[in-house]
Amino acid sequence: MDEVRAPIFHIIHGSFVDGYGIRTTVFLKGCPLKCIWCCNPEGQKFHPELKVSAAKCTGCGNCVSVCPVGAIKLETDAGNVRLDIDRQLCTNCFKCIDVCYTGALDRFGEYYTVDELFAVIKKDEQFYRSSGGGVTIGGGEATCYPEFVLELIKRCKENYIHTAIDTCGFVTSPEGIKALEEADLLLFDVKGIELAAHQRNTGVSNEPILQNLKRLDAIGKPLIIRVPVIPGYTDSEETLNGIAELLGSLKSVERVDIMAVHEFGKVKYAQLGMEYKLNVEPIPPERQERIKALFEAHGLNTQLGG
Ligand code: SF4
Numbered sequence: 294m295d296e297v298r299a300p301i302f303h304i305i306h307g308s309f310v311d312g313y314g315i316r317t318t319v320f321l322k323g324c325p326l327k328c329i330w331c332c333n334p335e336g337q338k339f340h341p342e343l344k345v346s347a348a349k350c351t352g353c354g355n356c357v358s359v360c361p362v363g364a365i366k367l368e369t370d371a372g373n374v375r376l377d378i379d380r381q382l383c384t385n386c387f388k389c390i391d392v393c394y395t396g397a398l399d400r401f402g403e404y405y406t407v408d409e410l411f412a413v414i415k416k417d418e419q420f421y422r423s424s425g426g427g428v429t430i431g432g433g434e435a436t437c438y439p440e441f442v443l444e445l446i447k448r449c450k451e452n453y454i455h456t457a458i459d460t461c462g463f464v465t466s467p468e469g470i471k472a473l474e475e476a477d478l479l480l481f482d483v484k485g486i487e488l489a490a491h492q493r494n495t496g497v498s499n500e501p502i503l504q505n506l507k508r509l510d511a512i513g514k515p516l517i518i519r520v521p522v523i524p525g526y527t528d529s530e531e532t533l534n535g536i537a538e539l540l541g542s543l544k545s546v547e548r549v550d551i552m553a554v555h556e557f558g559k560v561k562y563a564q565l566g567m568e569y570k571l572n573v574e575p576i577p578p579e580r581q582e583r584i585k586a587l588f589e590a591h592g593l594n595t596q597l598g599g
């Protein structure tokens with residue numbers, strides 16, 4: 294039988310924001326949601342993709358000659374070279390990367406086996422031990438690869454490494470739910486209470502998310518809840534009050550992280566040939582403090598950022 298593999302688009306060593314202590318955070322590629330504010334658009338598709346940094350292109354033409362499907366065009370515009378990739382034609386064969394010496398072409402995503410990924414994780418073991426940290430498995434949505442995640446968690450447990458899954462909560466397969474149950478800690482996103490708004494903002498219903506949240510809470514799974522605050526999408530008093538009220542009624546929530554909107558992911562939309570649709574102002578610090586106080590009023594240990 295083939296060894297199970299999953300596409301990983303990023304690994305962060307020494308993270309302080311993905312659970313407790315110092316952590317290694319791995320990001321699996323592929324997500325059932327398409328949040329309008331997504332800051333990791335390279336985590337949405339379930340396969341590796343071409344990453345294009347057009348400003349680095351010198352117009353040498355190497356890539357054009359190796360592309361088997363004619364997806365690359367170089368146009369000259371007012372003396373400047375413009376690199377144009379037809380994403381409909383591109384098959385993500387990555388032949389062009391090998392001949393691009395400026396770094397204009399690269400990839401988002403590499404397949405790892407559990408053995409390969411665990412070897413990377415194990416290198417940071419001393420930091421987990423000294424800080425009470427561990428491994429956080431995020432994405433995308435890691436539970437879309439339940440076999441991989443379950444095997445990775447098993448390997449971590451055998452080595453006394455703490456595990457967390459960072460999940461959007463939209464998990465419908467029994468194996469995916471088992472993966473959530475097996476992790477020591479869940480970082481669980483709550484992006485809205487009202488179904489129609491949730492569907493509009495993320496592309497999916499929040500019913501399975503809220504069902505999973507309540508069930509995982511009932512079995513005592515330690516939860517850090519992440520609440521994205523996006524002006525015009527998730528920041529109405531009604532929405533935030535509704536979320537705070539729900540979380541305040543649960544018993545396993547250890548902390549709530551208020552995640553104020555930012556634009557760190559904007560450049561990656563251009564690198565993927567995707568349209569960036571968000572157009573919002575940052576949330577002033579005073580408003581962030583007021584939102585924090587709103588959650589605290591429901592008895593919730595709350596912090597800004599995450
Ligand atoms: S990844 Fe392959 S198909 Fe896509 S542009 Fe490069 S060479 Fe062409």
Ligand code: SF4
Pocket residue numbers: 349350351352353354355356357367376392393394395396397398
């Ligand atoms: S190989 Fe790289 S630098 Fe040369 S034209 Fe293609 S993208 Fe530009």
